[in-house]
Amino acid sequence: MNKKWLSAPYLVWAVAFIILPLLMVVYYGLTDKTGAFTLENFLAMGTPEHLKALGLSLLLSLISTIICLLLAYPLAMILVASNTSKTSFVVLLVILPMWMNFLLRTMAWQTLLEKNGVINGILTFLHLPNHNLINTPGAIVLGMVYNFLPFMVLPIYNVLAKIDKNVINAARDLGANGIQTFCKITLPLSIPGIVSGITMVFVPALTTFVISNLLGGSKILLIGNVIEQEFTTASNWHLGSGLSLMLMVFIIISMVISSLFDKDGEGSAL
Amino acid sequence: MKKRVLFTTIAALTAAAMCGCGSSDTPNGEVIVYNWGEYIDPEVIEMFEAEFGIDVIYDEYETNETMYPKVEAGAATYDLVCPSDYMIDKMIENDLLQELNFDNIPNAKANIGASYWEQSEQFDPGNKYSVPYCWGTVGILYNKTMVSEPITSWDVLWDEQYADNILMQDSVRDAFMVALKRNGASMNTTDTAELEAAKEELIAQKPLVQAYVVDQVRDKMIGNESAIGVIYSGEAIYTQRENSDLEYVIPEEGTNVWIDSWVMLKDAPNKENAEKFINFLCRPDIALKNFEYITYSTPNVAAQELIEDEDIKNSPIAFPDLTQYENMETFLYLGEEFDENLNELWKQVKSN
Numbered sequence: 001m002n003k004k005w006l007s008a009p010y011l012v013w014a015v016a017f018i019i020l021p022l023l024m025v026v027y028y029g030l031t032d033k034t035g036a037f038t039l040e041n042f043l044a045m046g047t048p049e050h051l052k053a054l055g056l057s058l059l060l061s062l063i064s065t066i067i068c069l070l071l072a073y074p075l076a077m078i079l080v081a082s083n084t085s086k087t088s089f090v091v092l093l094v095i096l097p098m099w100m101n102f103l104l105r106t107m108a109w110q111t112l113l114e115k116n117g118v119i120n121g122i123l124t125f126l127h128l129p130n131h132n133l134i135n136t137p138g139a140i141v142l143g144m145v146y147n148f149l150p151f152m153v154l155p156i157y158n159v160l161a162k163i164d165k166n167v168i169n170a171a172r173d174l175g176a177n178g179i180q181t182f183c184k185i186t187l188p189l190s191i192p193g194i195v196s197g198i199t200m201v202f203v204p205a206l207t208t209f210v211i212s213n214l215l216g217g218s219k220i221l222l223i224g225n226v227i228e229q230e231f232t233t234a235s236n237w238h239l240g241s242g243l244s245l246m247l248m249v250f251i252i253i254s255m256v257i258s259s260l261f262d263k264d265g266e267g268s269a270l
Numbered sequence: 271m272k273k274r275v276l277f278t279t280i281a282a283l284t285a286a287a288m289c290g291c292g293s294s295d296t297p298n299g300e301v302i303v304y305n306w307g308e309y310i311d312p313e314v315i316e317m318f319e320a321e322f323g324i325d326v327i328y329d330e331y332e333t334n335e336t337m338y339p340k341v342e343a344g345a346a347t348y349d350l351v352c353p354s355d356y357m358i359d360k361m362i363e364n365d366l367l368q369e370l371n372f373d374n375i376p377n378a379k380a381n382i383g384a385s386y387w388e389q390s391e392q393f394d395p396g397n398k399y400s401v402p403y404c405w406g407t408v409g410i411l412y413n414k415t416m417v418s419e420p421i422t423s424w425d426v427l428w429d430e431q432y433a434d435n436i437l438m439q440d441s442v443r444d445a446f447m448v449a450l451k452r453n454g455a456s457m458n459t460t461d462t463a464e465l466e467a468a469k470e471e472l473i474a475q476k477p478l479v480q481a482y483v484v485d486q487v488r489d490k491m492i493g494n495e496s497a498i499g500v501i502y503s504g505e506a507i508y509t510q511r512e513n514s515d516l517e518y519v520i521p522e523e524g525t526n527v528w529i530d531s532w533v534m535l536k537d538a539p540n541k542e543n544a545e546k547f548i549n550f551l552c553r554p555d556i557a558l559k560n561f562e563y564i565t566y567s568t569p570n571v572a573a574q575e576l577i578e579d580e581d582i583k584n585s586p587i588a589f590p591d592l593t594q595y596e597n598m599e600t601f602l603y604l605g606e607e608f609d610e611n612l613n614e615l616w617k618q619v620k621s622n
Contacts, residue, residue: 049621115495132434135481217481218440221621233335233442234613235342 028241041242050226050243057222058250060137061205064144065152068201069194071145072152076193077186080160091157094150106143106214113139113215135217143211144201151200159193160186195261203251223247300325301543304341304348306530307332307485309404311563318550324543332484333441341366341535349544354530356443358400359393359603361533368536369398374545377552386569389529392600400531401548404566406503407527407590407598408444409520411487413513416497424452424521426498428471433478437490437499440482442616443601444526445472448500451523451597458602465615472619482620491516502528504566506587511565518587524597529569 032038044050075094079087097105112118113134120130133139163186171181209224218225223243230240307330315326329348331337334357340346342364353361361367372379378401379387386402394400412421416435427436427448439445447457449468459465480496487499492512501509506518532548534541550556557573567588568574577583592598 049617052621114493116493217479217483218620219476219479219482221617226617226621229613229617232339233333234610235335235339236610236613237339237343 025241025244028237029245030242032238033236041239042246044239045243045246049221050223053221053226054223054247056137056220057206057224060141060222061144061202061208064141064148064205065198065202067141067145068149068152069198072149072156072197073190073194075153076156076160079157091154094153098150102147103210103214106147106211109139109143109146110134110214113142134215135219137216137220139215140212140220140222143215144205144208147211148201148205151204152197155197155200156190156193159190163189191261195258199254199258202254206250207247298323299540299543300327301540301547302327302329302347302349303547304329304331304337304346304351306330306352309352309530309564309566311560313563314551314556314560317556318547322543322546322550324546326547335442344537347537347539348535349538349540350532350534350547352403352530352532354528354601355390355393356601356603358531358533362394362399363603366536367399367533368538368541370401370534370548371545374542375401375549375552377549381552381554381557381570381572383569383571386529389527389600390531393602394531400533401552402529402531402569403551404504404564405527405529405569406567406588407520408439408447408500408502408525409506409518410498411491411501411506411509411516411518412498413491413494413496414515414517416494421498421517421519422522424448424523427500428452428475428478430478432497434480435497436475436479437487437496438475438479438482439487439500440484442612444500445482445616445619446612447526447601449475451521451525454523457526457599458604460604460608465612469615469619473622476619476622502566503587503590504564507565507582507585520590520595524595524599527592527598527600529600530566 029041030037030039032040045054075090079090082090110117114120115130115132115134117134119133123130167189168181168185171185176184207224209222209228212218212220212222212225216222227240227243227247230236230243234240301324303326305328309330310328315328318324319326329346331340334354337351337353338357338360341348341351341361351361358367382402386405387397389405390397390400390402410421410424410426412426417426417432426432427438438448443457446465446468449471450457450459450464453464453467453471455461455464455468481490483490487501488505488509490496491499491501492509494513494515501518503518503520506516509516510518532551534544538544551560552570554570554572554576557568557570558576561568561570561573561577565588574583574589582588
């Protein structure tokens, strides 16, 4: 039986929209404006302003990944422990914001955090001092956590839901207390979910430029902003491509770590 | 150009399956226009479509710098673009434009003031490629309730008492123009020391800046989010209409006098329709309608005569008498290497 032709549309799709564009990025990354081969676009990552942007991106995305994990894990545990009708409702609540456009949601945060925004308006009403919330690294982290939290909750929830209750009951029967059960049974078994959650939060947070533009007032330059500006305003596609490829190295590293832990691919089931 | 060949091949490969030539009720074809955001009265487009039976395909950009790579790479096809002075210079130099046939655009020479054609000579010698659409200055918009003393100088953008109350332009040349002019340098300087000094000024200013924005200056100033903002004069009338506390000044150190003009791309597919479109926009009644909507100064003197509100007709913001200033300049295109250097300096400012 030859059913290979069934995969043809996907192959065409992958070639046209993934492989070819990627090859173009590689081509631009390895050439200069005259079309000659060069490694300069890669090495440009080493300049102080690019390193600073990369460092800041790594730092902010790391912080938001940790916050996401700390928020998502207890939530996922509560969801698994509670009864089913409630669970699906809460899962729906987690997914619900994603029905709305990502840009709009981030712009809504702008309105909330602004000087004369909703939050400061409430503070003024309560006669509390106003705070400068927007255009700070904290606002960017907030935007990242808000936008990417569902990508942490769902894989962890999936993995936790699949853990056989009998394993946990056995641990309790054999005298383990709640903390021991969690540390020795639940946590190790949920690592695939955690790892895939971390990847799914860390990678988009590392490369974002929209969140830092809208909530950072273009004052805080992340590596995503540098690359975006090379393509848009500086019109140096070669440098932008070179930097993108270097950034991919970091993404590949996090993918490799993820695959080491997540051998069965359990956590990737969203 | 290599980039273009590669891009077109890939685009052709990927887009082969997507056939987008929809038939419509516009018998006379189409014209594809690429303009600044909110830079035309939508009704003007409708009127043109109704009158000529030509479908207007309309696309927008936020800065000259974002427009250029898209047009240069041929990533999308356009007939008409509306870039600023120095960008027109660059496009002419890089052979992206075609000369206009003014016989088919009689309204242009008839209605647009001689001084604007003269000013255009700086970037379009002989007035062969461009038709002036809007012009203006760059200045400081401030909120009278938040700023006590009258503002006269760019210095206020470095004044610590307005920390976190300053909006700067997120556009390379405008930002550097402010710092260069404040230092008494020309905005078209290529002197490394002057540019370095301007960079240091911008870095020193950064902690005081609330945000680097382009079109958002307008909304943030109207919403009392900030006390001071760097803005194009064309936005001043609109913002004052919305928030009467706002005041616009041209700083005494001088500023940029800019012109945005219509140009036709070399490979424009709808040349005749594009000519009709420019000619339509140069009609006094249409230019007036457009002016009232976008509030950017029109070089169309016939339209200016038609303005009913005397205050606006003689407004020193919309139609300043440039002869009273000695230190006004227009941006010039200073070569690709200069652009790269300036972008590099800007990146250093932003990453600091």
